[in-house]
Amino acid sequence: MIFAAILAGGIGSRMGGTDTPKQFLPLGDRPVIVHTIEKFVINNNIDRIIVLTPQNFITHTNHLIEEYIGDSQKIVVIEGGKTRNDTIMNSISYIDENFGIDDDSIIITHDSVRPFVTYRIIEDNIEAAKRYGACDTVVPATDTIVESINGTTIESIPVRDYYYQGQTPQSFNIKKLFNLINSLTQEESEILTDACKIFTLKDEDVYLVDGEVTNIKITYPYDLKLANTILEDNHD
Amino acid sequence: MINIVYRLKAPKFFEESIDEIELEGVVVRPTYLSICQADQRYYQGSRPAEILDRKLPMALIHEGIGEVVFDSQGNFKSGDKVVMIPNTPTDDDVCRLNYSYKSKFRGSGFDGFTSDLIKLESDRVVKIPDDFNLHVSAFIELITVAYQGISKFEEICTTPKDSLGVWGDGNLGFITTLLLKEKYPQSKIIVFGKHQNNLDLFSFADEIYRIHDVPDDLVIDHGFECVGSSASQSAVDQIINLINPQGTINLFGVSEYPIPINTRLVLEKGLTIQGNSRSEREDFVGVVDMLFENPRLFDYLEKLITNVCEINSLNDLKEAFDIDYISKFGKTILKWNK
Numbered sequence: 001m002i003f004a005a006i007l008a009g010g011i012g013s014r015m016g017g018t019d020t021p022k023q024f025l026p027l028g029d030r031p032v033i034v035h036t037i038e039k040f041v042i043n044n045n046i047d048r049i050i051v052l053t054p055q056n057f058i059t060h061t062n063h064l065i066e067e068y069i070g071d072s073q074k075i076v077v078i079e080g081g082k083t084r085n086d087t088i089m090n091s092i093s094y095i096d097e098n099f100g101i102d103d104d105s106i107i108i109t110h111d112s113v114r115p116f117v118t119y120r121i122i123e124d125n126i127e128a129a130k131r132y133g134a135c136d137t138v139v140p141a142t143d144t145i146v147e148s149i150n151g152t153t154i155e156s157i158p159v160r161d162y163y164y165q166g167q168t169p170q171s172f173n174i175k176k177l178f179n180l181i182n183s184l185t186q187e188e189s190e191i192l193t194d195a196c197k198i199f200t201l202k203d204e205d206v207y208l209v210d211g212e213v214t215n216i217k218i219t220y221p222y223d224l225k226l227a228n229t230i231l232e233d234n235h236d
Numbered sequence: 237m238i239n240i241v242y243r244l245k246a247p248k249f250f251e252e253s254i255d256e257i258e259l260e261g262v263v264v265r266p267t268y269l270s271i272c273q274a275d276q277r278y279y280q281g282s283r284p285a286e287i288l289d290r291k292l293p294m295a296l297i298h299e300g301i302g303e304v305v306f307d308s309q310g311n312f313k314s315g316d317k318v319v320m321i322p323n324t325p326t327d328d329d330v331c332r333l334n335y336s337y338k339s340k341f342r343g344s345g346f347d348g349f350t351s352d353l354i355k356l357e358s359d360r361v362v363k364i365p366d367d368f369n370l371h372v373s374a375f376i377e378l379i380t381v382a383y384q385g386i387s388k389f390e391e392i393c394t395t396p397k398d399s400l401g402v403w404g405d406g407n408l409g410f411i412t413t414l415l416l417k418e419k420y421p422q423s424k425i426i427v428f429g430k431h432q433n434n435l436d437l438f439s440f441a442d443e444i445y446r447i448h449d450v451p452d453d454l455v456i457d458h459g460f461e462c463v464g465s466s467a468s469q470s471a472v473d474q475i476i477n478l479i480n481p482q483g484t485i486n487l488f489g490v491s492e493y494p495i496p497i498n499t500r501l502v503l504e505k506g507l508t509i510q511g512n513s514r515s516e517r518e519d520f521v522g523v524v525d526m527l528f529e530n531p532r533l534f535d536y537l538e539k540l541i542t543n544v545c546e547i548n549s550l551n552d553l554k555e556a557f558d559i560d561y562i563s564k565f566g567k568t569i570l571k572w573n574k
Contacts, residue, residue, distance in 0.1 A: 028256065035237065035238050038237040038238075038259070039237065039238070042237065042259065042263060042305055042306040043305070044305070044306070044314035044315070115238055116238055116240065116254060118240050118352040118353075119265055119305060119352050119353050120265070120352055120573065120574065123265075210548060210549075212240065212252065213252060214240050214252045214254060230253075230254045231238075231254060231256065
């Protein structure tokens, strides 16, 4: 089976100026998270969509889905975890308990605050996860990356051609991901904020899927303003 | 739902844009697209400046097939292969809807097919069999233009169809000749062209002539002009000279310039001139049925494919248009991975 996990567990500490998590703020005529879920709802290859939110937003999210998407049997809203990896583990546990995990099961993990993800990116993720076991969505780095350990002076400037900016989705063979997460030491778990990093740490290949420059993450108030401006611009 | 559209912002400059589509009707993921001369004229900036100002930014391409992603009415299954109809009527009319002022056309009046997803009304897609040649299917729209022109010719033609002349050795001339031979196997189909290399590919035609080397005693019953641009003038003139009385002249070639016509001879011979442009649903259904019943047509039509370009980025799209521009003959197919 193919599962999508929409990660909406964050409480938007970087958003500022509002108590509502950024994924629930309006983008055009509907909340950001609804736009994101719609992208997965229309993809018929996906069997189930698991939306992971803070506990106190589960009911609200269910209402939004009912209001904007309608009665969709393939969506379920459950509680996310404290960290990104905890949230992913919650989705895997849910899958294990309700459907079981076979060797071919795939999970597409996606930030709820990336509503501009395309159908093509999701399809490429499914294909790459099936074929390689793990993939990450990236775009080539356009800015020069500088490394500074002390935050004052430059340590090094890596060759930009070898660097990419990570987006989401990140997609995995569930069994492989589950086994790798369980093999982490306490110390490793604390430093691993990114599921793909778990694979690379364990010397497992992660395939690159082409992202899109439009697949932005709505992190700061500026991002939301920009996203709304782009949408309004199109309506003119 | 949010959708990403790849629009031509200015000649030779594409950009990503964000659009919204309603989840009503049919949503299609484009798979194989094909560049038309009309797209190329926008890309090169050879349309008049005021038209470019009015129409851009706009997604190009109106020839293409895709796979159904979603259908609110359940007429199509997810994964069904479909050809998309660019003509989009907004109301009924007394004329064929591809000539109605109430119809919009993709890649001309509004966005064409270069996008992540395309939302169409249910009657704007026609299912194609899974085993169709996908490269050829990408330009079914062009085939429908010839098909509808021949259907209209059939309606107005009153004199014999013993010899039919096709002017033009490009893509549309090739397709029109092939379809005429298919529909009128007893007629003699004669092609008039300028480029011997192209003419050599018209193996299904009965006779082939270079335009400056036509026998003095040759006559035709009806003519099909598939030349376009300023060269239309000499083609139309030659048709008027060679055609029998009360024949029909069927115009297909697009020209940016007004074309002078020898009306004296048109009057003398009692000729009928009929214009042809675009196509409608019945033409798509007709062409899909024709290709299904005569799969050998794919073998001929495949000869038209000169370039197949994988499109993974906007730079790939730009390169495909540049390659197409320098190709003297044939179609450029875009395998749409963007």
